[in-house]
Amino acid sequence: MPIKVGDRLPNATFIVMTADGPKPMTTDDVFKGKKVVLFAVPGAFTPTCHKNHLPGFAKNAAAIKAKGVNTIAVTGVNDVFVMDAWKKDSSADGKIDYFLADGSANFAKSLGLTVDLTERGLGVRSQRYSMVVVDGVVKSLNIEDAPGKADISGADSLLKQL
Secondary structure (H helix, E strand, O other), rough: OOOOOEEOOOOOOEEEEEEEEEEEEEHHHHHOOOOOEEEOOOOOHHHHHHHHHHHHHOOOOOHHHOOOOOEEEEEOOOOOOHHHHHHOOOOOOOOEEEEEEEOHHHHHHHOOOOEOOOOHHHOOOEEEEEEEOOOEEEEEEEOOOOOOOOOOOHHHHHHOOO
């Protein structure tokens, strides 16, 4: 059963790139005591993720933070090196606080928000979604019905919910 509004995020560990190399970051590190906007993509550098979903959050980062959001984070089922390359290649470096690598889809699976894109050569990935999380509890959740769309999970839609 997928996570829903009112649920607490499960404990999970992501990998993030730091100046000292890859390091683990837990859900507590990201969400505890904070208001966080989290959005998830099926894959870094994929067309909708790279040209629509991520740029929308980068463009609206200041407006989102002005609504009392402490942190904006993105997660995807990619390794930390791909997520770091995506950060550096995008307009989001310095606007999106964390690029959270969920390389084995453990976080996506624990949320019940996976999509099987094996037929497209991508394997099991995260569904595309966005959420507002306050101190680890989901306050709003926007799940797309198809991986190639970023409408209800986009930054413009989420900004209206803040």
